[in-house]
Amino acid sequence: MNAVRFRPVGPDDADDALAAGDAPAEQASAGRAPGPQAGAAGAIDRARSQGRAALMAYLPCGFPSLRASIDACQALIRGGVDLIELGLPYSDPVMDGPIIGEAVTAALEAGFRVADVFEATAELAPTGVPIEVMTYYNPVFRRGEERFAADLAAAGGAGLVTPDLIPEESGAWVAAADRFGLDKIFLVAPSSPEARLRLTANACRGFTYATSTMGVTGLRASLSELARPLVERTRAAGAENVCVGVGVSTADQAAEVASFADGVIVGSAFVKRLAADQDLEGFAADLRAAVAR
Amino acid sequence: MSEQLPGPYFGPYGGRFVPEALIAALDQLSAAHESAKADPAFAAELGRLAANYSGRPTPLTEVPRFATRAGGARVFLKREDLAHTGSHKINNVLGQALLTKRLGKSRVIAETGAGQHGVATATAAALMGLECVVYMGLEDTKRQALNVARMRLLGAEVISVATGSKTLKDAINEALRDWVANVADTNYVFGTAAGPHPFPAMVRDFQAVIGREAKEQILSQVGRLPDAAAACVGGGSNSIGLFTAFLEDLDVGLYGFEAGGGGVASGRHAATLTAGSPGALHGAKSYLLQDADGQTIESHSISAGLDYPGVGPQHSWLKDSGRAHYRPVDDAAAMDAFSWLSRSEGIMPAIESAHALAGAMDLGVELGPEATILVCLSGRGDKDVETAARWFNL
Helix, strand or coil: CCCCCCCCCCCCCCCHHHHHHCCCCCHHHHCCCCCCCCHHHHHHHHHCCCCCCEEEEEEEECCHHHEEEHHHHHHHHCCCEEEEEEECCCCCCCCCCCHHHHHCCCCCHHHCCCCHHHHHEEEEEEECCEEEEEEHHHHHHHHHHHHHHHHHHCCCEEEEEECCCHHHHHHHHHHHHHHHEEEECEECCCCCCCHHHHHHHHHHHHCEEEECCCCCCCCCCCCCHHHHHHHHHHHCCHHHHHECCCCCCCCHHHHHHHHCCCCCECCCCHHHHHHCCCCHHHHHHHCCCCCCC | CCHHHHHHEECCEEEEECCCCCCCHHHHHHHHHHHHHHHHHHHHHHHHHHHHHCCCCCCCCEHHHHHHHCCCCCCEEEEEECHHHHHHHHHHHHHHCCCHHHHCCEEEEEEEEECHHHHHHHHHHHHHHHEEEEEEEEEHHHHHHHHHHHHHHHHEEEEEEECCCCCHHHHHHHHHHHHHHHHHCECCCCCCCCCCHHHHHHHHHCCHHHHHHHHHHHHHHCCCCEEEEEEECCHHHHHHHHHHCCCCCCCCCCEEEEEECCCCCCCCCCCHHCCCCCECCCCCEEEEECCCCCCEEECCCCCHCCCCCCCCCHHHHHHHHCEEEEEEEEHHHHHHHHHHHHHHHCCEEHHHHHHHHHHHHHHHHHHCCCCEEEEEEECCHHHHHHHHHHCCCC
């Protein structure tokens, strides 16, 4: 686990991944994957080539157990999700509402350890569906950005979604991610002014995560009216791929988001079903049908 | 140094580790704080409230009977216990409530542990006609029922937080969640010199009145600067408020006393600077109590106001730079000092402040009878009578 290894992203292109470290974002992803694009951008491109938005699903690692969380992700993949956002349970999840908050608390009480995320990633990565780890910053800082990136790359993970890390504070993580060719997914919010949208869009590799509403994760009766204008502003600020999450939980909402965004991120609705032991694969398939515009 | 350290960074500490949704509001608050600092009208209004509403300047009291157990050193108490609402917390909330009005916002939210900051915020909100919601951990609402009632009587809504460990750190998480959702009309009145920029610098600036007054008072009463300035450290607002005036007076030793709980070795404590390690919690890089994975470890202290696993980032920098010294004081030593000040001087301290008193008793023995020690008595002990009665089997 401590060994620093580089993730071979194709048979012959391990050196390209290394070289990508110093290159600007666009060139980095191009240089990294001469064939089909790796990471989130590849998943979005594949969906786009099928004339639809990408479906992205969040589940916390270790809930209700490590095994069960891996099985649940596999059910989502069978149901057709294009990307897994694997949550790293953290003691102080300020961006999360009660559904995800209770699930990560349960995972921690059940003995979740950070190393479990790499184990789950290693088991899920061979499916070919990119695994992005969603984590608050402190577990990454505590492990060391470089070591965290090395472990994630060794497990075949695609990158990180970092809800409490803004580009200005991300120097060490960005350096490590660039070194290992990992996606860097930062968030934008309806309150972000244009200058911050440009800063964030420019810092992202994979996609830019647009939070649909001013608020925490959870179910909402209807899609926020703030989502579409935020996606448009983020594109205008230079983002190539913009995916929408926070407050997207039904097939109708997913279809609406798919009409204007590159990807649809659903979290709490899956977590709620998992907590209630309800069918995940079928719900994923329904959402997958909904994002085919 | 001192108030010229504007943030966001104090050495490698500080910063803004919060969701992007809050950055615009933090930028707006930083700008309002900067413009207020440069505006004599703001200072005049705050000064008027300090004098006519809070009761400033608070006295500096020499406590010779108490000092007989402090190695015979001269001990002076800065009497924040005599400020309106019973602690130094009022200094900060009046400043932040004025800023809230300057921002054109109509609602304030706050977190509270023991309830002192919640009571102070509810008080300022009542004074200025602001809607007020206070988040308090479920465990703390049970431990501090009197303060819950005080906040409600002042017109605030108190929301009991049942997530996580159900204490102060979870109340902060819940307040941050509220702020993300309601940032358009809501200002977060943060209670301590921690959190994302600009809170550590802003709260320090509003609390710096403690040290400014104390320095002038001790010069006038003793004719020289103290050898040591001591205060308790939870998040660190009263201590940074005291230290700031003396940062450049290198002959004045600065001492922060943390809650040692059942003893640092027991693992049940809140001695973040003594036993923690650098990390990011509640918006800033600073020392914190965490496990090998970076998960926050629950703190323990008899004092609800010090029962916090983080600490303000400037304290982390003062520790690393060696300018200030931080030591743990366990529950038993704090309660002994609580009792001794009550009996020797007729002043009943808050249990938080009793940690500083216990630390000063040891410091006096170390420094000897020629020494002069300034202690911030950050609050009064009325709220702690029940806890003390249980502790002493009364």
